[in-house]
Amino acid sequence: xxxxxxxxxxIVPPAxxxxxxxxxxxxENKLLVFQEPSSVxxxxxxxxxxxxxxxxxxxxxxxxxxxxxYAIQLADDAPPPxxxxxxxxxxxxxxxDEDLFWIATxxxxxxxxxxxxxxxxxxxxxLRLKTTERAKECxxxxxxxxxxxxxxxxxxxxxxxxxxxxxxxxxxxxxxxxLAGFVEPGESLEEAVIREVKEEVGVTVKDIRYFxxxxxxxxxxxxxxxxxxxxxxxxxxxxxxxEDAGWFTADTLPQIPGKISIARKLIDWFLDKxxxxx
Ligand SMILES: [Zn+2]
Numbered sequence: 001x002x003x004x005x006x007x008x009x010x011i012v013p014p015a016x017x018x019x020x021x022x023x024x025x026x027x028e029n030k031l032l033v034f035q036e037p038s039s040v041x042x043x044x045x046x047x048x049x050x051x052x053x054x055x056x057x058x059x060x061x062x063x064x065x066x067x068x069x070y071a072i073q074l075a076d077d078a079p080p081p082x083x084x085x086x087x088x089x090x091x092x093x094x095x096x097d098e099d100l101f102w103i104a105t106x107x108x109x110x111x112x113x114x115x116x117x118x119x120x121x122x123x124x125x126x127l128r129l130k131t132t133e134r135a136k137e138c139x140x141x142x143x144x145x146x147x148x149x150x151x152x153x154x155x156x157x158x159x160x161x162x163x164x165x166x167x168x169x170x171x172x173x174x175x176x177x178x179l180a181g182f183v184e185p186g187e188s189l190e191e192a193v194i195r196e197v198k199e200e201v202g203v204t205v206k207d208i209r210y211f212x213x214x215x216x217x218x219x220x221x222x223x224x225x226x227x228x229x230x231x232x233x234x235x236x237x238x239x240x241x242x243e244d245a246g247w248f249t250a251d252t253l254p255q256i257p258g259k260i261s262i263a264r265k266l267i268d269w270f271l272d273k274x275x276x277x278x
Pocket of ligand 1: 120121122124125138139140141142143196
């Protein structure tokens with residue numbers, strides 16, 4: 001978030017929406033945007049109903065610099081209004097205002113959670129949204145259901161002037177990145193780092209340090225970034241997830257992820273440390 005701007009999360013909408021608000025409207029996971037010559041914008045209106053689009057649900061998100069923000073789930077078959085399009089969040093990164101982009105990543109997760117959590121997992125009753133916190137409650141058995149959030153570690157492993165990069169089978173051709181994986185129940189973040197690196201490339205790591213974190217709404221992860229150094233071991237690929245891995249210097253980097261990701265921030269941190277400003 002731009003330090004000059006402030007987003008404050010909230011659950012309870014204003015009694016009456018009388019000023020223009022930001023409307024983050026999604027069909028499936030695609031955001032309703034209008035096209036400008038070199039960027040995209042999102043609707044800023046007093047009343048989203050002005051667009052005449054059928055909406056299935058509406059969630060108050062909070063306010064950015066005092067301007068209210070809402071998430072909307074559009075009906076699946078509603079065509080976008082003229083001069084507007086529906087676009088995936090990865091496609092609009094860099095074209096939508098950065099603060100609005102990160103609010104959109106919040107909005108898409110709330111809409112997706114609402115859409116996919118309609119019934120109680122214990123008794124099957126229809127859930128209802130709580131009005132005082134971001135949760136759903138079962139009216140029959142009282143079980144609370146919170147938005148899903150899957151913590152995943154992501155780690156840059158160094159050895160001297162080299163860093164470890166690997167290729168998952170799911171990556172675009174030629175792309176390499178740092179290692180990442182979901183945290184298992186009962187595991188600390190540091191244990192997850194050690195296990196993932198060992199499982200994926202057979203290397204043991206030490207000096208695990210927290211780097212930073214990033215929401216990753218594809219579909220509902222929280223990436224927790226670390227740096228670590230190689231303690232022992234050579235790369236061996238037993239895991240079917242990884243098809244190639246290696247140690248790279250700043251001069252021999254393969255294709256790496258785009259600026260949106262914490263993976264890239266980790267790699268840029270390493271390059272900066274090597275005196276190679278990314
Ligand atoms: Zn229940």
